[in-house]
Amino acid sequence: MRIYWIVLALLFPLLSRAQAIQSCDPSPESLVDNRSVAQLRELIQTKNFKGLEDALEDRLKRYEAGQYSDLALFLLIDGAVSSADASFDPILKQWIAERPRHLMARIVRANYHIGVAYKKRGSAVANQTSSEQFAAMGAEFAKAFTDLKVALEIRPNSPLAIAGLIQIARATGGRPAALGWIEEAERRDPANLSARWVAIKALDQRWGGHPEDIDFLVERAMKAPLAPARRRALQWKAEMTQGDYFYSMSKENTKAIVHYRKAASLCASSDALWKLSSAAYDLENWAVVIDSVSEFLVLKPDAQRAYARRGWAKESLNRLPDAIPDYEKAAALGDDWAQNKLGYLLMTGNGVNKDIPRARKLFEAAAAQGNQHAPANLASIR
Structure with a gap:
């Protein structure tokens, strides 16, 4: 019985979030x-x-x-x-x-x-x-x-x-x-x-609008005869629009993160989570990268670049052993960056046992996809 309550306590935040994001x-x-x-x-x-x-x-x-x-x-x-x-x-x-x-x-x-x-x-x-x-x-x-x-x-x-x-x-x-x-x-x-x-x-700022205009529009929509799920969809659109402006136009990533995080809390949105991870990546906020990519992968479990990004965030926090499974997954899914990265680790024995034959295969796979670093790495072991 005690184990049941422990498991329920661990799952409750995820279940609550799932309920909150399934109704847009x-x-x-x-x-x-x-x-x-x-x-x-x-x-x-x-x-x-x-x-x-x-x-x-x-x-x-x-x-x-x-x-x-x-x-x-x-x-x-x-x-x-x-x-x-x-x-x-x-x-x-x-x-x-x-x-x-x-x-x-x-x-x-x-x-x-x-x-x-x-x-x-x-x-x-x-x-x-x-x-x-x-x-x-x-x-x-x-x-x-x-x-x-x-x-x-x-x-x-x-x-x-x-x-x-x-x-x-x-x-x-x-x-x-x-x-x-x-x-x-x-x-x-x-x-x-x-x-x-x-x-x-x-009303986006890039077209001469003001954030207050969007906020006011959304406030009025919250009082309109719209279903709650449709109101949340409009809120999501507003948060994404403002996040995109701060990320792409004004290059204010800290502000972009606030809006992308709010958007991700409103609706199940791989777009919001990926952009959140991108803004955090640029700021080298690796903890946010890991969290947002992990949520992204729930929605897009076969996204090869997402595993590579999460792996690099973990490695950047000196967690190479935790990063290697992500590199393995990304490489298996065909990500050329991860193939080259994993090949390099196998070639040098950094964090893994040296495996030159496998490193060669990974470099070849990455090079075949146009990875610019793989040919030099491949040449170094021939």
């Missing part, structure tokens, strides 16, 4: 249904407009019945057309010509033009972007705006249409326009998820 809707681990995205793309490519309408209208009806989120529908459409495949342009034009007042046809084509707009603009900062690029982006946004305007005439409370307008506002009207549209979305559909999701990105 949508889950960060399945934001995009890749199979459905591929099916939608195939329907477009084959000009199966009836199939397209049936697939999207079915999801729209499920959304109206509270069985499917508008965000899932938005991400499905965005995933299918945001690649800006040029072959889609005449096909979507034909669909609109045949069905000019079809809501989903307008939404799909608007998202396509938004994707094309951002592609034509490029990813460089504003002062490194030409006036021609901005003009090309504006032309595509104008096409998208026309479709979104019609979509709102068809369905005035469509969060998908307003989400598209917020995407445009992010690059054109900036913070005031984004704030205006999210307030409009909240008024028209208080339970919307997609417009809020897109607004969080639009």
Whole structure:
């Protein structure tokens, strides 16, 4: 009986955390249904407009019945057309010509033009972007705006249409326009998820927003008629957005860690845990690296680089014996860095018994994958 209580005490924190992170809707681990995205793309490519309408209208009806989120529908459409495949342009034009007042046809084509707009603009900062690029982006946004305007005439409370307008506002009207549209979305559909999701990105500091804007948006969402799991998903998105800004843009890793850790506490998220470990890695905070990678591996048990990263963190804390099993696992899964590292340990006998034949095989495997250090190590034992 005493052993039972000891085991329960050890497991309780893990069970409590598992319960806390299993209830986000949508889950960060399945934001995009890749199979459905591929099916939608195939329907477009084959000009199966009836199939397209049936697939999207079915999801729209499920959304109206509270069985499917508008965000899932938005991400499905965005995933299918945001690649800006040029072959889609005449096909979507034909669909609109045949069905000019079809809501989903307008939404799909608007998202396509938004994707094309951002592609034509490029990813460089504003002062490194030409006036021609901005003009090309504006032309595509104008096409998208026309479709979104019609979509709102068809369905005035469509969060998908307003989400598209917020995407445009992010690059054109900036913070005031984004704030205006999210307030409009909240008024028209208080339970919307997609417009809020897109607004969080639009209010990111890299686009001229302020952290207070995102905090205020999330605070209002907490009072909206949203299921708790959907509120947590929005909180997760907000924490990830702010963490990404501090990690990638301002290079303030300590602040990034705070946001990534909060995101990881809200939803089961390999993305949050990996980025948490990356920020901690840059700060050489090896204890946080080990903890976050360990949690990451619960979600992604075959992630070869994760074992390598955790092994290096352990070795950096003078725990080489603990690191070697991680190096072994990473090498077995095919990580070239770990193969070279383990080969070096076997070649030198550092922490393990010398095994030159096995070291040679590991160096060969790493070299075959392009590891830049493996050829020199291989040459040293020939």
